[in-house]
Amino acid sequence: MRIFIAGHNGMVGSAILRHLSTMGRHELITAGRQQLDLTDPRAVLDFMYARRPDAVVLAAARVGGILANSTYPADFIHDNLMIAANVIHAAHATGVRRLLQLGSSCIYPRDAAQPINEDALLTGPLEPSNEPYAIAKIAAIKLCESYNRQHGTDYRSVMPTNLYGPGDNFHPENAHVLPGLLARFHAAARSGANTVTIWGSGTPRREFLHVDDLAAAAVFVMGLESAAYNAATKPMQSHLNIGWGTDISILDLARMIADITGFEGQIICDRTKPDGTPRKVLDTGRMQRLGWTPKISLQLGLRATYDWFLLQQQAGHALRSS
Ligand code: GFB
Numbered sequence: 001m002r003i004f005i006a007g008h009n010g011m012v013g014s015a016i017l018r019h020l021s022t023m024g025r026h027e028l029i030t031a032g033r034q035q036l037d038l039t040d041p042r043a044v045l046d047f048m049y050a051r052r053p054d055a056v057v058l059a060a061a062r063v064g065g066i067l068a069n070s071t072y073p074a075d076f077i078h079d080n081l082m083i084a085a086n087v088i089h090a091a092h093a094t095g096v097r098r099l100l101q102l103g104s105s106c107i108y109p110r111d112a113a114q115p116i117n118e119d120a121l122l123t124g125p126l127e128p129s130n131e132p133y134a135i136a137k138i139a140a141i142k143l144c145e146s147y148n149r150q151h152g153t154d155y156r157s158v159m160p161t162n163l164y165g166p167g168d169n170f171h172p173e174n175a176h177v178l179p180g181l182l183a184r185f186h187a188a189a190r191s192g193a194n195t196v197t198i199w200g201s202g203t204p205r206r207e208f209l210h211v212d213d214l215a216a217a218a219v220f221v222m223g224l225e226s227a228a229y230n231a232a233t234k235p236m237q238s239h240l241n242i243g244w245g246t247d248i249s250i251l252d253l254a255r256m257i258a259d260i261t262g263f264e265g266q267i268i269c270d271r272t273k274p275d276g277t278p279r280k281v282l283d284t285g286r287m288q289r290l291g292w293t294p295k296i297s298l299q300l301g302l303r304a305t306y307d308w309f310l311l312q313q314q315a316g317h318a319l320r321s322s
Contacts, residue, residue, distance in 0.1 A: 001025075001026045001054045001055050002027045002029060002051075002052065002053045002054045002055075003020060003026050003027070003028055003029065003053060003054065003055045003056070003057060004029040004030075004031075004048070004051065004053035004055070004056045004057070005017050005020070005028060005029070005030055005057045005059060006031075006038060006056065006057065006058050006059060006060040006083070007038075007058070007059035007060025008028075008030040008031075008059070009032060009033070010059060010060065010061070010063075010167065011163065011165060011166070011167035011168050011169070011211050012059045012102060012160075012163065012211060012214060012215070013057070013059035013060065014166075014167050015165065015166075015167070015211040015212055015214065015215035016057055016059055016215045016218055016219065017030065018212075018215065019215040019216060019218075019219050020219060023219070029051050029053050031047060038060050038082070038083045038086060038087060039078075039079055039082040039083060039086065040086070041082075041085075041086045041089070041090075044086040044090045045086075045090045045093060045094075047090075048090040048091065048093070048094040048096075049093075049094055052094060052095075053096060054096065054097070054098075055096060055097070055098045055099065055100075055222065056091045056096050056098075056099040056100070057099075057100050057102075057218065057222065058083075058084065058087050058088070058099060058101035058102065058140070059102050059218075060083050060087070061079075061080055061083065061102070062075055062079040062080055062083075062133075063104075063133075063169075064076070064169070064174045064175070064176070065174060065175050065176040065177060065180060066129050066130070066177075066199070066274055066276045067173050067174065067199075067273075067274075068173070068174040069129055069130040069132070069133055070129055070274070071173075071174075073131075073132040073133075074132070076130075076133040076136065077132035077133065077135060077136050080133060080136030080137065080140070081136045081139055084101065084136065084137075084139060084140035084143055085143060087099075087101075088101070088140070088143045088144060088147060088155065089143075089147075091153075091155070092147050092151055092153055096153075097154055098154045098155070098156070098222065099153070099154075099155040099156070100156050100157070100158065100218060100221060101140050101141070101144060101155070101156070101157050101158075102157075102158055102159075102218065103137040103138075103140060103141060103157055103158070103159045103160075103239065104133070104134070104137050104159060105159055105160065105161045105162070105207070105241070105243070105280050105282055106126070106127060106130045106133065106134045106137070106277070106280070107121060107126075107134050107137050107138050107141070107159060107239075108120050108121060108280065109122075109124030109125060109126060110125060110126060110127040110128075110277050111124055111125075112124065112280075114279055114280075114281050115245055115282055115283035115284075116241070116280060116281065116282050116283055117241075117283040117285075118159075118233070118237055118240065118241055118283070118286060119234075119237055121138070121141070121237060121239070122138070127276060129274055129276045129277075130276070137159075140157065141157045141238065141239050143155075144156065144157050144238065145235065145236060145238050148235070148238070149235065154229075156221060156222070156229060156238065156239075156240075157238060157239035157240070158217065158218060158221050158239065158240050158241075158242050159239050159240065159241050159242065159282075160209055160214045160217075160241075160242040160243060161206075161207040161208065161209050161241075161242065161243035161244070161280070161281075161282050162176060162177075162178070162206050162207060162208050163176075163208075163210075163211050163214055164176070164178040164179060164208055164210065164211065164301065164302075165210050165211030165301065165304075165305055165308075166211070166304075166308040167211070168211075168305070170183040170309065172184065177199075177206065177250060178208060178253065178257075178302075178305075179305075179309075181196075181198060181253065181254055181257045182257055182260075182261065182302075182305065182306055182309060183309070184196055185254075185257045185258055185260075185263045186306070186309070186310075188261075188263050188265065189261045189262045189263040189264075193263075193265060194265040194266060195265050195266045195267070195268050196254070196258070196263060196265065196266075196267055196268070197267075197269075197270045198250065198251070198254050198267060198268070198269055198270065199269075199270055199273030199274070200250065200269065200270070200271065200273050200274060200275040201269055201271055201275055202249060202250050202251030202254065202267075202269045203249055203251070203275070203278070204249070204250050204275045204276060204277065204278050204279065205247040205248065205249050205279045205280075205281065206247055206248065206250065206280065207243050207244055207246065207247040207248075207280070207281045207282060208244075208248070208253070208301070209242065209243050209244060209294060210294070210296035210301035210304075210305075212296060213294035213295060213296050214242055216292075216294075216295075217242045217287065217292055217294070218242075220290075220292045221240060221292075224290065228290065232286050232289065233286070240286050240290075241282040241283060241284050241286065241287065242282075242284070242287060243281075243282040243284050243294070244284065244294055245281065245282060245283065245284040245285075246281065247279065247280075247281040248298065251267070251269070254267050255267070256298070256302060257302065260303055260306050261306065
């Protein structure tokens with residue numbers, strides 16, 4: 001198969017590219033940001049007509065942590081809506097039968113019952129701090145379902161929990177919590193600082209999945225027979241949760257990171273910063289019943305991500321910081 005991976009330079013896209021490359025079975029099509037602007041409908045259509053993939057993985061997105069979502073809401077909703085609409089429409093226009101788009105667990109209502117089942121989608125108000133991003137990701141699911149209903153395509157969606165791993169963004173403000181804290185605790189351990197401040201109360205709970213596990217899950221879902229995918233989902237609720245189904249408090253995560261980076265000082269909670277949603281642990285029963293479970297524990301994944309971070313620093317590579 002000729003597979004177009006949209007967003008192959010990001011943390012998720014590059015993990016899926018690595019996974020598919022190791023399989024060695026497919027011809028992989030990629031395009032960097034300079035070559036193809038995914039927010040430009042004409043450019044995306046022209047690219048798809050020229051390259052004619054059989055399948056598409058939609059891993060491109062504007063993403064960021066709680067502060068980036070609050071600071072750039074227009075960018076988060078506009079870019080993600082445009083990317084999803086352009087890629088999904090161009091896939092249909094050029095005869096792509098199968099497509100997989102990647103969303104996020106923030107699509108679910110803030111007060112959804114835990115663990116969150118796929119059926120909770122659109123049953124209540126969203127967490128305000130990331131509503132624009134979540135609306136764009138919900139629209140992407142509904143685009144896939146609508147093209148399937150109207151045009152008989154086979155476009156699928158997976159909703160991973162909070163992801164981390166090599167290729168993540170370690171920016172002090174815009175990053176998600178795990179890479180943000182890895183960089184902060186590392187700097188504190190190196191400088192001999194006595195304290196590290198984390199945002200919020202430390203009590204929110206999050207579920208973390210290593211991006212290589214997500215890549216394995218994405219390829220697994222992409223490869224399912226249509227009958228198996230359709231039996232596991234519903235036509236109007238067609239997405240699958242990807243995660244462990246277990247979570248950890250932000251303070252306990254900070255303690256794990258302190259341990260891994262060798263920081264021995266005090267952890268302080270800055271309660272003037274937002275907590276965001278109190279909890280969002282996923283019900284992963286559907287993926288388990290299909291036969292998929294993650295493998296990389298948080299302890300091992302954190303250690304591997306820190307090793308990757310150190311290697312990048314030693315090699316003098318600029319870490320993503322947007
Ligand atoms: O990872 P995060 O930014 O996003 O924050 P969300 C998770 C929790 O960690 C929040 C706390 O309670 C933060 O207040 N936290 C503590 C920190 N210290 C830090 C820090 O230094 N940096 C950051 N970033 N957080 C995102 C959504 O929500 O989840 C996105 O904004 C996306 O749209 C993503 O869905 C998966 O988990 O709250």
